[in-house]
Amino acid sequence: MKYQDDNHYIDRVLNGDVSAYAMLVAKHKNLVFSIALKILNNREDAEEIAQDCFLKAFQALKTFEKKSKFSTWLYRIVYNTAISKTRKKRLDLVPMDNYVIHNYTEDGVASAVDEIDPEEQKVMIERAMEKLSDDESLLITLFYKGENSIEDISNITGLSMSNVKVRLHRIRKKLHDELSITMRKTVN
Numbered sequence: 001m002k003y004q005d006d007n008h009y010i011d012r013v014l015n016g017d018v019s020a021y022a023m024l025v026a027k028h029k030n031l032v033f034s035i036a037l038k039i040l041n042n043r044e045d046a047e048e049i050a051q052d053c054f055l056k057a058f059q060a061l062k063t064f065e066k067k068s069k070f071s072t073w074l075y076r077i078v079y080n081t082a083i084s085k086t087r088k089k090r091l092d093l094v095p096m097d098n099y100v101i102h103n104y105t106e107d108g109v110a111s112a113v114d115e116i117d118p119e120e121q122k123v124m125i126e127r128a129m130e131k132l133s134d135d136e137s138l139l140i141t142l143f144y145k146g147e148n149s150i151e152d153i154s155n156i157t158g159l160s161m162s163n164v165k166v167r168l169h170r171i172r173k174k175l176h177d178e179l180s181i182t183m184r185k186t187v188n
Contacts, residue, residue, distance in 0.1 A: 003027045006070035013061060021061075025054050028071060031146045032078050038138040039082035049085060053078045072152040075142065079156050128178040136171045143168060 003023065012020035032053060036046035057064075057074050064073055129137060142148045142156060150168075154161045 021058055034141050035078045036082045038134050041134055049082050053081050072155050075156040124182050128175050140171055
């Protein structure tokens with residue numbers, strides 16, 4: 001289904017057509033759930049947080065000033081709510097700054113990846129993604145799956161834009177390293 005711009009649905013809701021909010025939910029539910037799941041690492045909690053966040057966003061829709069994208073505003077609500085829940089559970093998150101950055105040439109990996117069929121590539125990438133911490137997986141999901149800009153991710157997570165860039169760079173390197181190891185195993 002092709003969706004309209006978020007502001008179209010927001011205007012309809014604010015003008016009394018509350019059923020238009022269902023389109024916003026349908027459009028954003030997968031990424032909202034993914035963000036909550038990445039932070040909470042528990043399916044039931046993520047479902048609960050996703051529902052709560054859509055309700056919070058609906059109730060606060062009048063306060064949305066359209067200075068940023070609706071998705072950025074919504075994902076910030078999800079991020080803050082999920083982080084609050086983890087604090088209540090006293091979960092410790094693994095810091096991302098403990099990884100050493102290594103310089104590798106990307107040409108070698110790229111040529112080896114081209115020789116592997118797309119299904120195998122997908123499985124290898126999924127396995128590499130599973131080795132990321134929840135924080136790392138969240139940032140990659142927001143950037144690539146959610147197609148959020150660095151600025152949007154900064155607004156969602158509260159990290160500075162330069163911190164988001166550095167962390168994304170480190171995560172890419174970590175994925176690259178993991179894929180390189182997997183490639184070496186596959187080739188040998």
